[in-house]
Amino acid sequence: MLDNLLLFFQYPPLAIDVILNGLLIGAIFALAAYGMALVWGVLNIVNVVQGELVVLGGYVTFLLVQSGMPPLLGLPVSAVVMFCVGWLIYRAVIFRVVDKDIFISILATFGLSILIQQLANLLFGSEVRTVDAELGSLHLLGGTVTLAWIKILAFGLALVAGAVLWLFLRHARLGQAIRATAQNPRAARILGIDTDRVYAMTYALNAALCGAAGSLAVMAWTIHPYVGLPYTVRSFMVVVVAGVGNVAGVIAAGLGLGALENAAGFIFGVEFQIAFVFALMVAILVWRNARAARKRSHLQ
Amino acid sequence: MMKGFVTGLFLGVALVWAGAASADEAGTIRLGAAVSLTGKYSSNGAFTRNGYDLAVKRINEEGGVTVAGKTYKLEVVYYDDESTPARGAQLVERLIQQDGVKYLLGPYSSGLTEAIAPVTEKYGVPMVEANGAAVSLFRKGYRYLFAVLSTTDQYLRGAVELAANVNEDPSKLRVAMAFENDPFSQDVREGVMEDAAKFGMKIVIDDKLPPELNDMSATLSKAKVLKPDLLLVSGHDKGAALVVRQLADQRVDVPMLAITHCDSAQIAEKFGKIAEYTLCAAQWASTLKYSDALFGSAADYATLYEETYGHAAPYQAAESSAAVQVFADAFERAGSLEPDAVRDALAETDIKTFYGPVKFDETGKNMSKPTVLFQVQDGKYVVVYPQAFAEAEVRWPTPSWSAR
Amino acid sequence: MSRVNDWHIMAALALFGIAAPFLLPGLVTQLAFLWLMVVFALTWDMLGGRMGYNSFGNIVFFGIGCYAAAVLQRDAGLPYFEGLALGLAVGAVLAVLAAIVFGAALLGIRGHYFAIGTLGLGIAAGEIASGWRYVGAGSGLALPLYPGDLGSREFFFCYSLFALAALCFLTCRWLYGTRFGLALNAIRDDQDKADAMGLRTTRIKIFAWSVSAFFLGISGGLAANMIGFIDPRDVAFAGATFGVWMVLMAILGGKGTLWGPVLGAFVFHVTQELFWTYLLGWQRVALGLLIVVIVVFFPQGIMGWLAERRERRGTAA
Secondary structure, rough: OHHHHHHHHHHHHHHHHHHHHHHHHHHHHHHHHHHHHHHHHHHHOOOOOOHHHHHHHHHHHHHHHHHHOOOOHHHHHHHHHHHHHHHHHHHHHHHHHHHHHHHHHHHHHHOOOHHHHHHHHHOOOOEEEEEOOOOEEEEHHHHHHHHHHHHHHHHHHHHHHHHHHHHHHOOOHHHHHHHHHOOHHHEEEHOOOHHHHHHHHHHHHHHHHHHHHHHHHHHEEEEEOOOOHHHHHHHHHHHHHOOOOOOOOOOHHHHHHHHHHHHHHHHHHHHHHHHHHHHHHHHHEEEEEEEEHHHHHHHH | HHHHHHHHHHHHHHHHHOOOOOOOOOEEEEEEEEOOOOOOOOHHHHHHHHHHHHHHHHHHHHHOOEEEEEEEEEEEEEEEEOOOOHHHHHHHHHHHOOOOOOEEEEOOOHHHHHHHHHHHHHOOOOOOEOOOOOOOHHOOOOOOOEEOOOHHHHOHHOOOOOHHHHHHHHHHHHHEEEEEEEEEHHHHHHHHHHHHHHHHEEEEEEEEEEOOOOOOHHHHHHHHHHOOOOEEEEOOOHHHHHHHHHHHHHHHOOOOEEOOOOOOHHHHHHHHHHHOOOOEEEEEOOOOOOOEEEEEHHHHHHHHHHHHHHOOHHHHHHHHHHHHHHHHHHHHHHHHOOOOHHHHHHOOEEEEOOOOEEEOOOOEEEOOOOOOEEEEEEEEEEEEEEEEHOOOOOOOOOHHHHHH | OOOOOOOHHHHHHHHHHHHHHOOOOOHHHHHHHHHHHHHHHHHHHHHHHHHOOOOOOHHHHHHHHHHHOOOHHHHHOOOHHHHHHHHHHHHHHHHHHHHHHHHHHHHHOOOHHHHHHOOOOOOOHHHOOOOOOOHOHHEEOOOOOOOOOOHHHHHHHHHHHHHHHHHHHHHHHHHHHHHHHHHHHHHHHHHHHHOOOOOOOOHHHHHHHHHHHHHHHHHHHHHEEEEEEEEHHHOOOOOHHHHHHHHHHHHHHOOOOOOOOHHHHHHHHHHHHHHHHHHOOHHHHHHHHHHHHHHOOOOOOOHHHHHHHHHHHHOOO
16 A cells, blocks of 8 residues: 555656546546436436446447447437437336335336346347447656546536536526426426426436446446446445535536545555445545534534 | 235245246256356356357257267256355255256356355265366365366466566566456466466566456556556456556556456457457467367367357357266266266266366366467467467567557 | 234244245255345344334345354364354344444434445445455355255254244344334434434434344354355345345335235245246346336335225225
């Protein structure tokens, strides 16, 4: 562990490399997490099937490239296809659990996730899949810092998607309806908002964002049917830290998580990378709780 | 009323369950097998199953197995172990007690083999396995366990030896390792550690990749500045695909890269140019000069496999096929279907197969077949080590990315 | 119609538990897993159903039990059964200690954040175990071989787990009848009011979690020996399988009821085994579908559904 820290001092650009790569990894998590924050905030559903939506998005891009299309075209196509898939999932299952206890929705989406995992295994095969976007890498500081262009693209896209989402929620008609429904679905219904349609659109939008994230994931890394869980868990964590319905918070938390995770993996050894992140999450929750308790006792 | 209903439900459920037993059939020998059809090992589990099926099909086409004058067809009873050892205990009981299976083919993964072996041992059920060869399995004195493959620690020893051969002073070599944190890869690591110590090499990176990992940049960044002479990676198909991918993305220059599972991950086919120079540890390669009466040569096997399943034959499938051949041979020599007679015949096995020679030592591992290293050269897997099997010279050192 | 009461069902189940291994000799290990599932569902329900604290982290106590037994049996140098007994005892104690420590930290968190915190705990525990050399790290640990006769191993673990499940059930049944049971419900219904009434809610919550942890710790040691090999993520801290099944079984049967978790465990385990046996390669699709159907159409569980039906019939008559 100490050796690893020393490396940072011996090769200062290395720290930049680790942190920058972490930020770029975080961008893909952030992209997957926007949707989770939205669905959680609006439908009050913790969408455990998030990671599988990402993986499906990746398969859409993979199949497209297999049939001879350019990889980058996969990005919009995955988003559109997953939008439809999301809408279907809403119509089939999600609308039945919207007004139920949040725990019911966790289990329902967990059921969906193992179902989709095995369906993907049967449909697309269990092999590890990847797509080369042939974008190459960017080299800085004499080659010590190397950033794959596809990850830089992901980073840019995550920022743009965040900004667009923010503007959309603020100014677009549907965006306003989504916010109104999130605040008070009954009042929204009274005002003539078709909340069921808003829910469907929100869920479909979530799936579309996941699709884009999956498309980037298959180009930057690899996918296979059982790789969804890390995405679900990371998105979940990002949303927990950022709070629901907070677009700027999600991007900050996503990037931070990526950088922290990568740095932790570097310093403590990769075998403790995930343990560190989750221990940190538990610590944050405990700390927030303790602070809230102190505040409560002040009020008394 | 309600309580009555509940009791009824309990009873009904128990009855349905009890009815799940099945009968045996005359004229066939049933082999039981647990394979990973779902979960993290599902791709290699599928190769294992393909290998078993192909051999069973060929043997039955050729008239089956003759035991004491009577011919039998082979049949495999499959269960899905879901890639978790938690299924092990149930599986064996199901196969042995419910399905009346008297011989087992091995599962995929060392963990599951560890969970199953003590139970088969107890029941005296011979198991020939092809995909789980942790060294620790052969230290426990199991009598009914036979492995056609070389033990796991052998995988990357060849790479360490090769590095020691091509470099002038092996004791100056710096080795970086990134092995998945699972029983298989950690066993590979043990072998490497032992050999590296023997040559006096220095380990500069020793990372354990978590199975959920989808990015290796933390490890590779380290490799970038520490400049090891040899990078060793083992993490099933995903690890193989990731390291080839990200080494190129991050432009990390290593003179020698050796990994496991590259033929099952199909790195040459999927990655093209960037996979060049990669050394791959394998139990078998289709270019080796082995042959037998059932499949013909190793190359014939590869052709048949590709015709049947539509992709190149990975060694996981080849060794699985060989396991079935070993059983067939033992049945015929035993002249009886008594598990103990079959066990003794297995122990005496000394055959040549398309997969290589099979002859077990007293611990049950196949001592006569070496592991090989092949290298991706111009998009093909070419055996480069050991010398006796090499088809071509190893291409070393790997040029830097700026020169490729 | 004669009244069937709790005692009749318990007697029938006890009979089933004792006789079943002889009647179904090919299914003894699966029966043992059934009793394990009953323990899982009952211990989860104590917090999730009775107290309203939905935990995704109970698997931690199971994992601690697994590792305690495995490490002690490896290092203590005792004969098999003595080692196992010591392992179980230490596992139970460590699990209870862990429940007290984690409980003090986490049980103050309410609602979804408690579920999330416990989920994080479960995942972190598995990852730490798989990085820790002393407990075998990612290579896992093999347990010592059972020394008894052929076939006796299955019987031993089946009856041990049956005894544990029975003990766990009786403990729950007794506890829910006391003031403690009422206190749990009070916390679920309105924690602030329970506080205001002078209940020491924190202490009660920690005690409840400790009881869960006690049984889970023992079950972990037994299960580890039965499975024979523990892998940190796939067996000991198997959050994505055992960890979620606990919750599912309790909900399927009807959470917050005495018989619900038991019934849920029976139905879930048997269905899952049937899927696994007859739908090779498709069993997870079927299981996923089943889970969706369960929680979408029977969120009240079988017991809740039955109660509703009876009520409706009552008003109709």
